[in-house]
Amino acid sequence: MPNEKQYATPTPARELDRRTFFTQIGLGSLGVAAAGTLGFTYEFLSPNVLYEPSPIINAGKPESFAVDSVTMDVKAGIYLVRAAEGFFALSAVCTHLGCLTAWNQELGIIKCPCHGSEFTRTGVKIEGPAPKPLPWLRTWVSDDGDLMVDRSMNIPPLQFLRV
Amino acid sequence: MSTQTGRIVERLRRSRVWLSVFRSGTGDSTLHRALAIQQNLFLHLFSTKVRKRMISFSATWFLGTLTLGTFFILVLTGVLLMLYYHPSVPQAYADMKDLQFVVSSGLFLRNLHRWSAQAMVFLVFAHMFKVFYRGAYRRPREFNWVIGIILLLVTLLLSYTGYLLPWDQLAFWAITVGSNISSAVPVLGNKIHFLLLGGNQVNANALLRFYVLHCVILPLMAILFIAVHFWRIRKDGGLYVQQTEPKTKTVEGLLPAKEVK
Numbered sequence: 510m511p512n513e514k515q516y517a518t519p520t521p522a523r524e525l526d527r528r529t530f531f532t533q534i535g536l537g538s539l540g541v542a543a544a545g546t547l548g549f550t551y552e553f554l555s556p557n558v559l560y561e562p563s564p565i566i567n568a569g570k571p572e573s574f575a576v577d578s579v580t581m582d583v584k585a586g587i588y589l590v591r592a593a594e595g596f597f598a599l600s601a602v603c604t605h606l607g608c609l610t611a612w613n614q615e616l617g618i619i620k621c622p623c624h625g626s627e628f629t630r631t632g633v634k635i636e637g638p639a640p641k642p643l644p645w646l647r648t649w650v651s652d653d654g655d656l657m658v659d660r661s662m663n664i665p666p667l668q669f670l671r672v
Numbered sequence: 673m674s675t676q677t678g679r680i681v682e683r684l685r686r687s688r689v690w691l692s693v694f695r696s697g698t699g700d701s702t703l704h705r706a707l708a709i710q711q712n713l714f715l716h717l718f719s720t721k722v723r724k725r726m727i728s729f730s731a732t733w734f735l736g737t738l739t740l741g742t743f744f745i746l747v748l749t750g751v752l753l754m755l756y757y758h759p760s761v762p763q764a765y766a767d768m769k770d771l772q773f774v775v776s777s778g779l780f781l782r783n784l785h786r787w788s789a790q791a792m793v794f795l796v797f798a799h800m801f802k803v804f805y806r807g808a809y810r811r812p813r814e815f816n817w818v819i820g821i822i823l824l825l826v827t828l829l830l831s832y833t834g835y836l837l838p839w840d841q842l843a844f845w846a847i848t849v850g851s852n853i854s855s856a857v858p859v860l861g862n863k864i865h866f867l868l869l870g871g872n873q874v875n876a877n878a879l880l881r882f883y884v885l886h887c888v889i890l891p892l893m894a895i896l897f898i899a900v901h902f903w904r905i906r907k908d909g910g911l912y913v914q915q916t917e918p919k920t921k922t923v924e925g926l927l928p929a930k931e932v933k
Contacts, residue, residue: 551867559871607852608845623849 564661571672579612595669598648598658604641717902726911735799742792749785759883761876764839808912816904826894833886
């Protein structure tokens with residue numbers, strides 16, 4: 510039917526009456542304002558400057574650590590381990606719920622006092638609810654010859670630092 | 673009571689000052705009594721009339737009322753504790769110790785606050801168990817049960833935020849562990865953790881945030897929802913009372929009413 514269009518009743522163009530138009534404008538701008546308020550609130554609640562301790566720790570001279578020793582820095586929440594292969598730093602913060610773990614010299618393991626997670630000194634979990642091993646932290650030797658640890662940067666395990 | 677005192681009270685209640693405050697007027701007619709409830713901002717949340725069984729001990733064990741009582745004690749003692757407590761890292765712990773050892777009645781108020789907090793959590797649970805096992809949450813009271821759930825969450829959050837304020841080892845590690853749980857939320861976990869603490873670790877910002885939540889935001893929420901909770905009791909037909917003996921008389925085509933509102 511080639512001439513169908515000709516006979517079709519013309520549908521009136523969907524007209525936007527004034528009231529609907531202004532209602533939509535009003536609701537639209539309220540929506541924009543609500544989204545802006547949400548964004549504003551989120552931005553306000555997340556601090557831009559934090560007065561937290563620096564993640565970078567100066568652990569002192571490498572010679573001060575005996576070979577095959579585990580030294581805990583309680584304030585920084587890290588372990589500095591001097592193994593036969595070299596140095597490495599391990600986060601002492603339990604991967605379960607953030608408690609500070611402790612090194613048990615007799616058993617030669619790291620234990621968490623909160624929920625009983627246990628780790629080897631390389632961070633591998635032996636026991637307990639911790640979902641991940643203790644992360645290895647980036648270590649390097651500064652120009653002054655000091656051992657430095659960056660707590661905010663994890664590295665893959667078993668990357669020993671040779672001094 | 674002697675008639676003398678009664679007469680004095682009656683004269684007081686007829687005085688212009690009294691009537692300017694309590695507009696319902698005086699007299700012990702049912703109308704006056706109903707108006708006294710209805711025209712009072714605080715009392716109008718409640719029904720003007722209740723069945724005797726609804727306010728008997730066995731109906732509720734007064735658990736909701738007792739919870740409200742502990743809440744009042746907590747507000748009162750909490751406001752007083754605020755007069756000596758600074759929510760700052762160098763001062764919080766020392767202020768708490770001052771309250772225990774230096775401030776007159778400080779130890780009493782602090783312990784009252786602490787024990788009432790424990791009691792309130794216990795009473796909220798007891799209240800909810802009582803409501804649950806009596807089936808008082810059913811139609812038409814479902815919405816008030818939901819309000820109750822919100823009030824349970826507010827109570828737990830009040831308990832949790834108050835836990836940090838002494839700023840001792842127990843507080844610090846409890847909040848470290850507790851806030852780390854929020855990190856387990858999928859996708860948004862770390863953001864929630866950051867916003868809650870105002871940083872990456874439990875520190876000055878976290879202490880201040882928990883203080884504001886504990887002393888302002890959560891109590892206001894609690895008061896708001898408590899008001900709705902009480903108002904809904906009236907709207908839902910009063911406290912739930914189960915009829916001890918089921919009605920024997922049944923009308924054809926109607927189910928026997930097992931309970932009254």
